[in-house]
Amino acid sequence: MVDWGLVAFAVVLAVFWALLWLRFRGSTGRVRVYPLLLIARTGIKGGPLGGALARLLSLYGWFSIVTLVIAMTFFYYLAVTIFIRRYITPPPEPGFAEGFVPLLPGITIPLDELPLLLVPIGIAILLHELAHALVARAVGVRVKDAGFILLAFIPGAFVEPDEGELRGAPTTSRLKVYSAGVAANVILAAVAFGLLILLAPVLNNGVIILDVEGGSPADLGGLKKGMVVVEVNGVNVRSLDEFLRVLEELGVRDRDRTVTINLKVLHEGREESVTIVKPEGRERLGVRIEQNYIFRIPVTMLQILVIINLALALINAAPILIPTPAGAIASDGAHLVGDLIATLLGEKTRPLITAIGLATLLLVVSLLTLTPIDLFP
Numbered sequence: 001m002v003d004w005g006l007v008a009f010a011v012v013l014a015v016f017w018a019l020l021w022l023r024f025r026g027s028t029g030r031v032r033v034y035p036l037l038l039i040a041r042t043g044i045k046g047g048p049l050g051g052a053l054a055r056l057l058s059l060y061g062w063f064s065i066v067t068l069v070i071a072m073t074f075f076y077y078l079a080v081t082i083f084i085r086r087y088i089t090p091p092p093e094p095g096f097a098e099g100f101v102p103l104l105p106g107i108t109i110p111l112d113e114l115p116l117l118l119v120p121i122g123i124a125i126l127l128h129e130l131a132h133a134l135v136a137r138a139v140g141v142r143v144k145d146a147g148f149i150l151l152a153f154i155p156g157a158f159v160e161p162d163e164g165e166l167r168g169a170p171t172t173s174r175l176k177v178y179s180a181g182v183a184a185n186v187i188l189a190a191v192a193f194g195l196l197i198l199l200a201p202v203l204n205n206g207v208i209i210l211d212v213e214g215g216s217p218a219d220l221g222g223l224k225k226g227m228v229v230v231e232v233n234g235v236n237v238r239s240l241d242e243f244l245r246v247l248e249e250l251g252v253r254d255r256d257r258t259v260t261i262n263l264k265v266l267h268e269g270r271e272e273s274v275t276i277v278k279p280e281g282r283e284r285l286g287v288r289i290e291q292n293y294i295f296r297i298p299v300t301m302l303q304i305l306v307i308i309n310l311a312l313a314l315i316n317a318a319p320i321l322i323p324t325p326a327g328a329i330a331s332d333g334a335h336l337v338g339d340l341i342a343t344l345l346g347e348k349t350r351p352l353i354t355a356i357g358l359a360t361l362l363l364v365v366s367l368l369t370l371t372p373i374d375l376f377p
Helices: 002-025 051-088 110-136 163-168 171-203 217-221 238-248 296-317 332-345 347-366
Strands: 033-034 035-041 143-151 154-163 204-212 228-234 260-265 270-279 287-293
Touching: 002 033, 051 110, 051 171, 051 332, 051 347, 110 143, 110 154, 110 171, 110 296, 143 296, 154 163, 163 171, 171 204, 171 287, 171 296, 171 332, 204 217, 204 238, 217 270, 228 238, 238 260, 238 347, 287 296, 296 332, 332 347
Parallel strands: none
Antiparallel strands: 033 035, 035 143, 143 154, 204 228, 204 287, 228 260, 260 270
16 A cells, blocks of 8 residues: 655655755855755854853763763663664564664654654754854864754754864863763753653553554454553553553463453543453563653653653764765764774774774664654554
8 A cells, every 4th residue: 555645755855855956066155965965054153161151061071971971881782682682582472673763754753743753853953062062162172163954854953163173172172072962962851851750640641552463462352552541450540650550460461370451441532441361371461552641742742852862862872983975974972982092092093993883883773673653643
């Protein structure tokens, strides 16, 4: 079956980039266009900062270095763990695929939900680059320019410090500049998560079914994607924790027991009853669930801010090199690792840095999965 929404999106995207290419091809101004890559410079500049603000930002830089190292360590832990589960020791009982999900409109992200996603992405990238600029100026490095990037349909931003001054700065100052964006994303994720905690008790409204595994007890019992569970065996469940606690008390995870679960669900504006039988030998119902809320848009925006900022922090902390027509793009982690290795072992080790960056990129690519993401199931 043809997904006409995806076809329309692809056509519009192709026409858009064709027009950009015809308009800016060969331009030497502030706008440069490559295949599916637009770079627009703003001309914004800034000199070194001083005083209390510079000292505060310098302290933030030390915090940033620690944050990036922790994020890089967690990235490799997560990536290696998923790699082992996928390729070396897969679980005996099939489940949902683990991996890194790219944001592909019409494939992993519904087209009508894309605008809701791009706003948090724009905020996250803007604060990321602003942190780089402020810390650079705080350690005495001028900012020559700043601008925006459009990679296919994904917005981005960049800050261009004076390369000579940055190379001539002490190693610790350079590491502070490289790490500042990752720390900004972690802080923004923490703030959004804190707001979620405050809102959740007021807005909790049952547990929504995100996906149902074919042939599972949930599937055989008639549970469907989009249903909202509000009662389990006569017990009202407003939060995800309450739902999981009731299932635990019923012994759902006990492989030696057969458990019958009577659910009251909301589906398409109606209240329905669903009975699921978890047979002996299984410890999963075969569903993917999430907390449901009365007002989903503000909560969903906060959830996206948390996820996007943590994702940006992990990916930027990982030492990744991405070859492009405009030259290799290095992540913040790649810059940090590269400077550390070059400082400790000498400039001749640059090929090692490239190898690490490309190997990490291949690791990420090997773990990609096209699992759909529904912001509003």
